[in-house]
Amino acid sequence: MTNISIKNLLLRFRWRILFTFVLVTLEALTGILFPLLIGIAINGLLEDSFDGILYLSIAGAVALIVGSARRFYDTRIYSGIYCKITPEMIENETNKDASVSRISARTGLLTEFVEFLENSMPEMITALISVVGILAIIATLNINVFFACLSLLGLIVLIYTITGKFNYKLNANYNNQLEKQVDVLTARDSIAIKSFYQELMRWNIKLSDLETMNYFVIWVGVIAVFIYTPITVIGAGVLSYGLVFSIIMYVFDYTGSIVSFPLFIQQAIRLKEISARLAKP
Numbered sequence: 001m002t003n004i005s006i007k008n009l010l011l012r013f014r015w016r017i018l019f020t021f022v023l024v025t026l027e028a029l030t031g032i033l034f035p036l037l038i039g040i041a042i043n044g045l046l047e048d049s050f051d052g053i054l055y056l057s058i059a060g061a062v063a064l065i066v067g068s069a070r071r072f073y074d075t076r077i078y079s080g081i082y083c084k085i086t087p088e089m090i091e092n093e094t095n096k097d098a099s100v101s102r103i104s105a106r107t108g109l110l111t112e113f114v115e116f117l118e119n120s121m122p123e124m125i126t127a128l129i130s131v132v133g134i135l136a137i138i139a140t141l142n143i144n145v146f147f148a149c150l151s152l153l154g155l156i157v158l159i160y161t162i163t164g165k166f167n168y169k170l171n172a173n174y175n176n177q178l179e180k181q182v183d184v185l186t187a188r189d190s191i192a193i194k195s196f197y198q199e200l201m202r203w204n205i206k207l208s209d210l211e212t213m214n215y216f217v218i219w220v221g222v223i224a225v226f227i228y229t230p231i232t233v234i235g236a237g238v239l240s241y242g243l244v245f246s247i248i249m250y251v252f253d254y255t256g257s258i259v260s261f262p263l264f265i266q267q268a269i270r271l272k273e274i275s276a277r278l279a280k281p
Contacts, residue, residue, distance in 0.1 A: 005275040023070035024122040028129035030063040039246030078118035127257040174203040
Protein backbone atom coordinates (compact mmCIF):
# COMPACT_ATOMS: atom_id res chain seq x y z
CA MET A 1 0.00 0.00 0.00
CA THR A 2 1.31 3.48 -0.86
CA ASN A 3 1.68 6.03 1.91
CA ILE A 4 -1.59 7.61 2.96
CA SER A 5 -1.68 11.31 2.13
CA ILE A 6 -4.14 13.70 0.54
CA LYS A 7 -1.95 13.86 -2.57
CA ASN A 8 -1.78 10.06 -2.95
CA LEU A 9 -5.52 9.63 -2.40
CA LEU A 10 -6.28 12.32 -4.98
CA LEU A 11 -4.02 10.59 -7.51
CA ARG A 12 -5.26 7.08 -6.77
CA PHE A 13 -8.97 7.93 -6.93
CA ARG A 14 -8.62 10.89 -9.28
CA TRP A 15 -11.40 9.99 -11.72
CA ARG A 16 -13.95 9.41 -8.97
CA ILE A 17 -13.00 12.62 -7.20
CA LEU A 18 -12.70 14.74 -10.36
CA PHE A 19 -16.43 14.76 -11.03
CA THR A 20 -17.28 16.02 -7.56
CA PHE A 21 -14.65 18.76 -7.95
CA VAL A 22 -16.28 19.84 -11.23
CA LEU A 23 -19.63 20.11 -9.46
CA VAL A 24 -18.05 22.06 -6.58
CA THR A 25 -16.50 24.48 -9.08
CA LEU A 26 -19.82 25.08 -10.85
CA GLU A 27 -21.55 25.62 -7.51
CA ALA A 28 -18.86 28.08 -6.38
CA LEU A 29 -18.86 30.06 -9.63
CA THR A 30 -22.63 30.41 -9.43
CA GLY A 31 -22.36 31.58 -5.82
CA ILE A 32 -19.92 34.33 -6.76
CA LEU A 33 -22.58 35.92 -8.99
CA PHE A 34 -25.21 36.29 -6.25
CA PRO A 35 -24.13 39.67 -4.76
CA LEU A 36 -23.79 41.19 -8.22
CA LEU A 37 -27.15 39.81 -9.33
CA ILE A 38 -28.80 41.07 -6.14
CA GLY A 39 -27.40 44.53 -6.84
CA ILE A 40 -28.66 44.37 -10.41
CA ALA A 41 -32.07 43.21 -9.15
CA ILE A 42 -32.25 46.13 -6.70
CA ASN A 43 -31.43 48.68 -9.38
CA GLY A 44 -33.90 46.98 -11.74
CA LEU A 45 -36.74 47.06 -9.22
CA LEU A 46 -36.08 50.75 -8.61
CA GLU A 47 -36.66 51.18 -12.36
CA ASP A 48 -39.71 48.84 -12.40
CA SER A 49 -37.79 46.06 -14.17
CA PHE A 50 -37.91 42.38 -13.12
CA ASP A 51 -35.06 41.21 -15.35
CA GLY A 52 -32.63 41.16 -12.41
CA ILE A 53 -35.04 39.03 -10.37
CA LEU A 54 -35.24 36.56 -13.27
CA TYR A 55 -31.44 36.27 -13.51
CA LEU A 56 -31.21 35.83 -9.74
CA SER A 57 -33.85 33.07 -9.80
CA ILE A 58 -32.03 31.19 -12.56
CA ALA A 59 -28.72 31.38 -10.67
CA GLY A 60 -30.44 30.15 -7.51
CA ALA A 61 -32.00 27.19 -9.31
CA VAL A 62 -28.66 26.20 -10.86
CA ALA A 63 -26.88 26.40 -7.49
CA LEU A 64 -29.59 24.29 -5.83
CA ILE A 65 -29.55 21.53 -8.46
CA VAL A 66 -25.75 21.32 -8.73
CA GLY A 67 -25.26 21.47 -4.96
CA SER A 68 -27.80 18.72 -4.29
CA ALA A 69 -26.33 16.45 -6.99
CA ARG A 70 -22.82 16.93 -5.63
CA ARG A 71 -23.79 16.03 -2.05
CA PHE A 72 -25.72 12.96 -3.26
CA TYR A 73 -22.66 11.79 -5.20
CA ASP A 74 -20.06 12.63 -2.50
CA THR A 75 -21.49 10.37 0.19
CA ARG A 76 -21.28 7.30 -2.00
CA ILE A 77 -17.86 8.02 -3.47
CA TYR A 78 -16.07 8.73 -0.19
CA SER A 79 -17.76 5.86 1.65
CA GLY A 80 -16.33 3.57 -1.05
CA ILE A 81 -12.86 5.07 -0.69
CA TYR A 82 -12.91 4.58 3.08
CA CYS A 83 -13.97 0.94 2.72
CA LYS A 84 -11.07 0.44 0.28
CA ILE A 85 -8.17 2.02 2.17
CA THR A 86 -9.02 1.09 5.78
CA PRO A 87 -8.51 -2.70 5.37
CA GLU A 88 -5.28 -1.97 3.48
CA MET A 89 -3.99 0.19 6.33
CA ILE A 90 -4.92 -2.43 8.93
CA GLU A 91 -3.13 -5.15 6.94
CA ASN A 92 -0.09 -2.92 6.56
CA GLU A 93 0.07 -2.18 10.29
CA THR A 94 -0.45 -5.87 11.12
CA ASN A 95 2.51 -6.79 8.90
CA LYS A 96 4.59 -4.34 10.92
CA ASP A 97 3.52 -6.13 14.13
CA ALA A 98 1.76 -3.01 15.39
CA SER A 99 -0.18 -3.27 18.62
CA VAL A 100 -3.97 -3.34 18.65
CA SER A 101 -3.82 0.03 20.41
CA ARG A 102 -1.86 1.63 17.58
CA ILE A 103 -3.97 0.03 14.85
CA SER A 104 -7.17 1.21 16.53
CA ALA A 105 -5.86 4.75 16.94
CA ARG A 106 -4.61 4.92 13.36
CA THR A 107 -7.90 3.64 11.99
CA GLY A 108 -9.53 6.64 13.66
CA LEU A 109 -6.85 8.96 12.27
CA LEU A 110 -7.38 7.53 8.79
CA THR A 111 -11.02 8.59 8.95
CA GLU A 112 -9.84 12.20 9.04
CA PHE A 113 -8.42 11.89 5.51
CA VAL A 114 -11.74 10.75 4.05
CA GLU A 115 -13.68 13.36 6.03
CA PHE A 116 -11.29 16.03 4.76
CA LEU A 117 -11.84 14.97 1.15
CA GLU A 118 -15.62 14.74 1.53
CA ASN A 119 -16.32 17.80 3.68
CA SER A 120 -13.35 20.16 3.87
CA MET A 121 -11.95 19.83 0.34
CA PRO A 122 -15.17 21.05 -1.36
CA GLU A 123 -15.35 23.92 1.13
CA MET A 124 -11.71 24.75 0.47
CA ILE A 125 -12.18 24.73 -3.31
CA THR A 126 -15.28 26.90 -2.91
CA ALA A 127 -13.38 29.31 -0.68
CA LEU A 128 -10.43 29.54 -3.11
CA ILE A 129 -12.68 30.15 -6.11
CA SER A 130 -14.67 32.68 -4.12
CA VAL A 131 -11.58 34.56 -2.99
CA VAL A 132 -10.07 34.74 -6.48
CA GLY A 133 -13.38 35.56 -8.17
CA ILE A 134 -14.45 38.13 -5.59
CA LEU A 135 -11.04 39.84 -5.64
CA ALA A 136 -11.30 40.13 -9.43
CA ILE A 137 -14.81 41.62 -9.22
CA ILE A 138 -13.92 44.00 -6.37
CA ALA A 139 -10.89 45.21 -8.33
CA THR A 140 -13.24 46.37 -11.09
CA LEU A 141 -15.62 48.03 -8.61
CA ASN A 142 -13.23 49.75 -6.18
CA ILE A 143 -9.44 49.39 -6.28
CA ASN A 144 -8.92 50.65 -2.71
CA VAL A 145 -11.23 47.98 -1.28
CA PHE A 146 -9.38 45.43 -3.43
CA PHE A 147 -6.04 46.31 -1.81
CA ALA A 148 -7.61 46.19 1.65
CA CYS A 149 -8.92 42.67 0.96
CA LEU A 150 -5.56 41.61 -0.46
CA SER A 151 -3.84 42.83 2.70
CA LEU A 152 -6.12 40.63 4.81
CA LEU A 153 -5.06 37.59 2.77
CA GLY A 154 -1.42 38.54 3.26
CA LEU A 155 -1.98 38.74 7.03
CA ILE A 156 -3.27 35.15 7.16
CA VAL A 157 -0.33 33.86 5.10
CA LEU A 158 2.11 35.64 7.43
CA ILE A 159 0.49 34.27 10.61
CA TYR A 160 0.59 30.65 9.51
CA THR A 161 4.10 30.98 8.09
CA ILE A 162 5.21 32.00 11.58
CA THR A 163 3.19 29.43 13.58
CA GLY A 164 3.13 26.45 11.17
CA LYS A 165 6.05 24.45 12.64
CA PHE A 166 4.84 24.90 16.21
CA ASN A 167 1.34 23.82 15.15
CA TYR A 168 2.79 20.64 13.57
CA LYS A 169 4.72 19.81 16.76
CA LEU A 170 1.61 20.22 18.92
CA ASN A 171 -0.37 17.89 16.63
CA ALA A 172 2.43 15.30 16.83
CA ASN A 173 2.37 15.38 20.63
CA TYR A 174 -1.44 15.10 20.67
CA ASN A 175 -1.39 12.07 18.36
CA ASN A 176 1.44 10.43 20.33
CA GLN A 177 -0.78 10.56 23.38
CA LEU A 178 -3.88 9.42 21.46
CA GLU A 179 -2.19 6.22 20.29
CA LYS A 180 -1.88 5.07 23.92
CA GLN A 181 -5.63 5.16 24.47
CA VAL A 182 -6.53 1.49 23.95
CA ASP A 183 -3.63 0.26 26.11
CA VAL A 184 -4.63 2.59 28.93
CA LEU A 185 -8.29 1.57 28.77
CA THR A 186 -7.38 -2.13 28.60
CA ALA A 187 -5.34 -1.82 31.82
CA ARG A 188 -8.50 -0.64 33.66
CA ASP A 189 -6.44 1.52 36.02
CA SER A 190 -8.62 4.48 37.01
CA ILE A 191 -5.63 6.62 38.01
CA ALA A 192 -3.83 5.90 34.72
CA ILE A 193 -7.02 6.59 32.75
CA LYS A 194 -7.50 9.93 34.49
CA SER A 195 -3.86 10.86 33.92
CA PHE A 196 -4.11 9.84 30.25
CA TYR A 197 -7.07 12.09 29.49
CA GLN A 198 -5.60 14.99 31.45
CA GLU A 199 -2.47 14.76 29.31
CA LEU A 200 -4.52 14.41 26.10
CA MET A 201 -6.56 17.50 26.98
CA ARG A 202 -3.39 19.40 27.89
CA TRP A 203 -2.20 19.09 24.29
CA ASN A 204 -5.70 19.85 23.01
CA ILE A 205 -5.75 23.07 25.06
CA LYS A 206 -2.34 24.10 23.68
CA LEU A 207 -3.63 23.59 20.13
CA SER A 208 -6.77 25.56 20.93
CA ASP A 209 -4.79 28.41 22.53
CA LEU A 210 -2.59 28.74 19.45
CA GLU A 211 -5.63 28.79 17.18
CA THR A 212 -7.32 31.37 19.40
CA MET A 213 -4.34 33.72 19.16
CA ASN A 214 -4.31 33.37 15.38
CA TYR A 215 -8.09 33.90 15.31
CA PHE A 216 -7.77 37.12 17.33
CA VAL A 217 -5.20 38.68 15.00
CA ILE A 218 -7.10 37.66 11.86
CA TRP A 219 -10.39 39.08 13.10
CA VAL A 220 -8.73 42.39 13.95
CA GLY A 221 -7.90 42.54 10.23
CA VAL A 222 -11.43 41.48 9.24
CA ILE A 223 -13.04 44.18 11.37
CA ALA A 224 -10.67 46.79 9.93
CA VAL A 225 -11.74 45.82 6.39
CA PHE A 226 -15.42 45.93 7.40
CA ILE A 227 -15.00 49.46 8.74
CA TYR A 228 -12.86 50.66 5.83
CA THR A 229 -15.14 49.41 3.03
CA PRO A 230 -18.27 51.58 3.48
CA ILE A 231 -16.14 54.62 4.30
CA THR A 232 -14.09 54.37 1.11
CA VAL A 233 -17.03 53.33 -1.12
CA ILE A 234 -19.25 56.21 -0.04
CA GLY A 235 -16.27 58.56 -0.04
CA ALA A 236 -15.57 57.65 -3.67
CA GLY A 237 -19.00 59.01 -4.60
CA VAL A 238 -20.71 55.72 -5.49
CA LEU A 239 -24.38 56.69 -5.60
CA SER A 240 -25.97 53.53 -7.02
CA TYR A 241 -27.71 51.69 -4.16
CA GLY A 242 -27.33 48.36 -5.94
CA LEU A 243 -23.59 48.89 -6.50
CA VAL A 244 -22.96 49.90 -2.89
CA PHE A 245 -24.87 46.85 -1.72
CA SER A 246 -22.94 44.56 -4.09
CA ILE A 247 -19.54 45.82 -2.94
CA ILE A 248 -20.41 45.43 0.73
CA MET A 249 -21.86 41.95 0.10
CA TYR A 250 -18.74 40.93 -1.82
CA VAL A 251 -16.52 42.07 1.04
CA PHE A 252 -18.76 40.18 3.49
CA ASP A 253 -18.54 37.02 1.37
CA TYR A 254 -14.80 37.49 0.92
CA THR A 255 -14.13 37.72 4.64
CA GLY A 256 -16.40 34.72 5.20
CA SER A 257 -14.25 32.71 2.78
CA ILE A 258 -10.94 34.06 4.03
CA VAL A 259 -11.59 33.29 7.70
CA SER A 260 -12.23 29.64 6.77
CA PHE A 261 -8.64 29.32 5.56
CA PRO A 262 -7.20 28.91 9.08
CA LEU A 263 -9.39 25.83 9.57
CA PHE A 264 -8.17 24.32 6.30
CA ILE A 265 -4.55 25.13 7.15
CA GLN A 266 -4.94 23.55 10.58
CA GLN A 267 -6.43 20.41 9.01
CA ALA A 268 -3.67 20.27 6.39
CA ILE A 269 -1.00 20.48 9.10
CA ARG A 270 -2.71 17.74 11.11
CA LEU A 271 -3.10 15.46 8.08
CA LYS A 272 0.55 16.01 7.15
CA GLU A 273 1.56 14.81 10.62
CA ILE A 274 -0.79 11.81 10.43
CA SER A 275 0.56 10.91 6.97
CA ALA A 276 4.13 10.93 8.31
CA ARG A 277 3.00 8.82 11.28
CA LEU A 278 1.32 6.19 9.09
CA ALA A 279 4.43 5.98 6.88
CA LYS A 280 6.71 5.08 9.82
CA PRO A 281 7.89 1.45 9.90
